[in-house]
Amino acid sequence: MIVLVDFVVRKIRLFLDIVAFIIGAIFYPSKTQYLAPITSNLLLEPATRLAVKIKTGKLKSEDLVKAYVDRCRKINGDLNAIVDDNYEEALREAREVDERVQRELNGERQPNEPSIHEFPFLGVPFTTKNSIQVKDKTWSGGIYARKGVKGERDAFAIERMKKVGGAIFLGVTNIPELVMWMDSFNRVDGQTNNPYDQSRIPGGSSGGEGALIGAAGSVFGVGSDIGGSIRIPSHFCGIFGHKTTPAAVSKDGIYPTFTGKRLEMCSIGPMCRYSCDLRPMLKVLAGDHLDLPDKPLNYSNLNVYYMLKIDDPMAAPVDVDIEQGLDKVIKHFIEKGSRTIELDTTKQFYDLRWAYFIWCVAMNDPSNRSFLDLLSEGNPSSINPYIELFKCMIGRQKKYTSSILTLALTEELNLSTGEYKKEVYTEIWHRMRKELHQLLVICRAWNNQNNRQHLNQLTRIHPTLTILARHNRQHRHCRIHFSIHYPFHMDCLHHVHRCLPTPAMYQSIPTIFLSMELIYFIIYLAKSLSNEIAVHLMVYNSIEVLSRRYKNDQIFYKITYFDMNHTMEINQQQQQQVGLDEESLGIGDEYIAEIGVMNNQEYKFHNQEQFGRLLTPNEFVIFRTRMPITDNVGLRVDLFKKTNVGAELLGNAQDSMFEKIAFCYIYPLDIKESNGICCMPITSKTGKLIARIKAEYFIARPYDGLYAEHKIKSKTRNTKSWQLKKNGLDIGHRGSGSARRYDQDEKVLENTVESFNYAFKKGADMVELDVQLSKDKVPIVYHDFNVNIILQKKDKDIETFAMNIKDLTFNQLQKLKLNPVLHGKDAYDFDETNNLPNNQPFASFQNVLQSVDPECGFNVEIKYPQKKINGQWESEKSHDLNEYVDLILQDLFHYAGERTIKISSFHPELCALVKLKQDRYPVLFLTQGLTKKWIQYENPLNHSIEMATYLALSNDLYGIAVHAEDILKDRNLIRFVKSKALVLFCWGDDLNDRNTIKNLKKEGIDGAIYD
Structure with missing residues (x-):
């Protein structure tokens, strides 16, 4: 029976597609309509990078804002994205920013005035949609009954962008009526067009934002999402968008106000032209309560489940280029060592075909105002949806769109959400959520690149009810589109999503999005781990407190990395709680380092505590992080003093407070090579010397060989190399x-x-x-x-002098008569006869x-x-x-x-x-251990088998190769190393005895290196 129903539905779908094609051929514009080209390079840089230039005096905020104002004025007649501008006020604020920057650069900052470096987006313009409140700006929600309504105050997210981010508000952008459709048309402000082709829609509901950012009229903006409102415009307009977890960003100041299930699904999130702006923007929007993870993703431990289609006969087919984009993503995961599993949606996730109805159940929560109530501003009886929808079809409608009337009618008829259906769909919801739990699922944000402009996409409302609106002169409606599953199938499960442009393939910029159970598994597919660097800082008696005032205090230290280039983002954490002073330089994306302590309990890398690590003598700590490839890696060191003063006032002497006493920045100028030592004084806010740091660092860059196949080989294990003999x-x-x-x-x-x-x-x-x-x-x-080069003197005496290998070319080394540097039992001559x-x-x-x-x-x-x-x-x-x-x-x-x-x-x-x-x-760490036969290395990691073991464990090495003298003195060290599941080799003169080697192998060593 099910097979028969599916067959009939597919035939109906085919018929509707034919009808849509005919109507489209009549009414679609046949020629692509382009916007004016971008003429200013300022419009082609990320917000974080622009802010760096402003704060360092390399760029005037006024010039930047003026460039965006000029761009908006030039394109908005065609784009219709901005519905209420803030141009003159923005230019005034930009001039104030420039004056403030100049004062600080001249050393004339006002008392109690925050540093310009505290604002990550200082002087950079941003925009937001017409459903998010901005003081004295239009806040109609696209509803005719709210025409002329102005915001009384800034929404939480807008206030954060201004006061915490330092950004300058540029304008309000267009949305669909009631923020509830896949295009961005309403009867108050009209239709917004797609920046790549004006004959296509920009998506919705944050369509004005998507269009303006895609057109380089804004570099970033604040959007909201309940059913795809950030992701769909990001997909259609070729930008980055992120739907956050619902509680990540306060929804204070959005319209309409939601409760119940609608509130659970709604979220505020960033929309950006460049991916590197997403993380710092989310940090600003969320506030201090959100703890963003910084743990890098291990691809080899990842199972990637992907779907090529949704098994629903009414779902639209997927365009070839979107399929190709998804295929590239899957290949990327395979190259990284992930296990990829294609889902057969005829057997797995079969319930996805009901995603739209599950979404409807959640949206029609009776605790929320009805659509008709919202449209009429509290007078639902004044609207007859049947009559108003008929007006749409005959071209006489001036207040409402057919889209929102269709939703209102569906709600009134209770077509999707009867009590019985609520029970059924709630059961399906639980089943799908369980099935998706802890899986990384990749699919399309939409089935095609973009949809034609001025077309209301009429999605499936019910298997037996599909409405086709007719064309009228003011605005064209004609496409039937059954793609509702693509953005909604995770919305109803309250999952996090990110919409990203895939590599450009054809005429538009297709996207994929990924959905995960927890924010800890969010990753970026625009770049991979092979496009990151790892930065390690080794701290071993490296921080010396110089100030007598703090000599006897408990001092904690915290390391943060930053990148001045702002190329991309990886995982990061919040720095401080509310009320703490933050000398954030604001010149780069920050990456909180993980720490690995070389002891038996803490060798595994883990997140730093909020106030860092207690400064302890003779403790070896490695700080590491990953960040996008950059030549401008910087460090910040923060020192905190532990005190009980605040706790005693609260009546709890057991709790402790932390006071930030000093900090320093180690700039890229001071980190010139892949490895070395960085030194820097650590000073208080007033410039008083408190401490100094002298620590070794290294920067690991991706393998950069001549041949592309080598990069694939580098991630493909040679199985033989990892094997051992019994x-x-x-x-x-x-x-x-x-x-x-x-x-x-x-x-x-x-x-x-x-x-x-x-x-x-x-x-x-x-x-x-x-x-x-x-x-x-x-x-x-x-x-x-080194080598000893032999000189033949005129008197035939022999003289040698040492020369570094690194100073001789390969050909020179082949020609010279050489002796080894070592003498004694290891010395040898070059046999002239051999x-x-x-x-x-x-x-x-x-x-x-x-x-x-x-x-x-x-x-x-x-x-x-x-x-x-x-x-x-x-x-x-x-x-x-x-x-x-x-x-x-x-x-x-x-x-x-x-x-x-x-x-x-x-x-x-x-x-x-x-x-x-x-x-x-596999990689093994060689160690000298405790022997006195040679002068020890300065690095304490070489001083003992225990330290070598901790290093190997923290860096996921294969094992260690130790000097035999140590394990012959203490056989317990063999059991210690093997208990950590490490491979153990040994070497040294003590092994030049067969019985010794035989006994050590019996006790557990995996290999002996001997003459």
């Missing part, structure tokens, strides 16, 4: 051992092709080899950072990868100089750390094939960097 791996140290093997006829030299092949033939599972870069950036295989090409030092990494038996695994130790505890460096600092690692990874991805590869290094930041850049090969 009885442990035997790994040849530098091949067949240090220096030259004179005990064998072959006389093989360490770190050569001959040495590696020799070790493999003798039974090694893998060989350990050392890789670094020459001056001309060729990855070579060599252990020492000139085999594969037994010479300084082999290129490429040659080694291509020439050694492919079944021989490689433990690739990446060499990079570090500072010793005595203050000396192993070598002068080499190439930039990111470039250094990328070039070595490039050779691996290009030449390693399916060879088993494990990567290791004594450099802790380098290990974290390699792990962040790729997931193809």
Whole structure:
């Protein structure tokens, strides 16, 4: 029976599509109607970036506002987006902003005047829709009966944008009647057109906002959404829109006022031309109660469920380009390691076909005013929906639109929401919500790119009732559109949505939106993790309190990263509670860092407390965050003093208050390289020196190889490389051992092709080899950072001098007569009689990868100089750390094939960097431990097996490779490491004994590196 009904409905649908096509062919404009082109570059920058320029004196707010005013005046005759402007007042406010900026830049800020840096959108114009109250501006809600109504005050969201954001209000934009349709037409202000083609609609109900922002008449604005009112215009106009959770932003000051289920589904949210403005705007709109997460998304742990269609015979088909856009998104997730599952909506989420009716049940909550009551401003008996709808059809209607009359009639007839249906749809609602719980579901915001302008889309009201309005001279209605499922199927479940432009494909900008159960899983598809950088700051006795006043106080410190370029957003958290002073620079998107403390309880990265971490001697803390790719990474350090003064006044001495005592900014100018040390005084608000910070940092950038396929490889695991042997791996140290093997006829030299092949033939599972870069950036295989160059004097005496590897090109290294820097038992001479090409030092990494038996695994130790505890460096600092690692990874991805590869290094930041850049090969952290055989590294992460373990755990490394001396002294360390589910290798001279290796393998080590 169901199959038969579906068949009949599909035939009805086909007939209606044919009718719509014929009517459309008659009344659609056949030629695309374009707006005037954008002529000012100021209109093509994000709000956050514009604010930076204003606050630094590089741009006048007045010039910016004037550019937008000129643009609006030029296009609004065709667009009809702004219905009440604020141009002159905006220009006046802009001049005041410029004067204020100049005062502060001159050091003449008024007493008690907030700093300009506290306002993230200082001097940037914004707009809002006609249903959100703005003082002294039109607030009709698109209703004829409210024509001329002005706002008595600013809505909460508008007040926040002005007073907290520092933005300048530019104008009120158009909406559909009663904020309740998919286009933006009403009898008070007329029809708004699409910015890309005036023959198309801009969507609704925030259609004026979408059109104006898409046309570069505004850079961002405040919208509202109950059934797609932010997302549909964002889709049609090619901008970014976000429907927040209902309680995220106060709905104070919106019209109409909702209660019950309508209130639960309604939300206020940002609409932006550029994605980087969404997060800071939401932070401003929401206020201090909203705690935005900063935990980055792990794609490999993500299951992505997607649907290609909704199995409803009355749902409109999906355009090909929208399908292609969705396909690109799915491929993106696959490349990132996510598991993707297509949903068969004939079996799963079958109930989505009832989404519109579930929405109707929620919308027709009896606690709300009826549509007729709202239309008549409290006198519903004055409107006969049948007569008024008939007037629409004969072209005599002057007060109401057919859209809202259709909704009113549906409500009056109770077609969708009888008591029995309420029960049925409520049951379906619970079933769908359970089915969607904790799933990331991707689908389309709409079934096509855009719909023709001046067309009221008549959606399915009931399976047996569809109304077709006829064309009239004032405004064209003719398209029947059954797409209601696309924006509504998550609305009725109260899910969060974001609407994003996908990569441009055809004539319009199609979009997809994603829906999630919790805001913690919101991600941006416009960019991916491969387009982010990770920033780490290592704090170990790095902050010294200098002020005697605070020497004996409990001091807490908090680290925040910021980006001056404002490229994109990732997860962030609110900084302060209400009433706290915030010296927010306001020059960049802020990214609150996660912390990992190198101890047994807190090694996993987690959110900072509101007032940061207690300053504790000898505690090693790593602060990390992810942010969009930028060369302008800055840091802010805030210091707080813990006090009980406020708590005692409240009668609770157990509680504590925090007072902000000092802060500092470490600007991009001070962070020039991928890794280094940043130093800065930390001062009070009045400039008094309170403390200083000296901490090591590194910035991990995405892998940047020459070949596109390498980027895919970097995220694709080589399964063999992650496998272990049951009885442990035997790994040849530098091949067949240090220096030259004179005990064998072959006389093989360490770190050569001959040495590696020799070790493999003798039974090694893998060989350990050392890789670094020459001056001309060729990855070579060599252990020492320096070489002794032999000089032949005239008197035939021999003299040597050391030279850094990084100062010699690959060709120079091949030609020079060299000795190793080390002397004694590890010293060796270059045997003049052994000139085999594969037994010479300084082999290129490429040659080694291509020439050694492919079944021989490689433990690739990446060499990079570090500072010793005595203050000396192993070598002068080499190439930039990111470039250094990328070039070595490039050779691996290009030449390693399916060879088993494990990567290791004594450099802790380098290990974290390699792990962040790729997931193809496992990474182990090498540590010297407690031995006295060598001078220790300065970094305490190298000082013990415990610290190495915490580093590996916090950075999700494969394991650690430890000096055998430590575990031979304390076998409990083996159990400690293995209890953390880490791989454990060991190395050192103590392993040059078969019985020792055999016993250690029995106790749990996974591999031994020995000569």
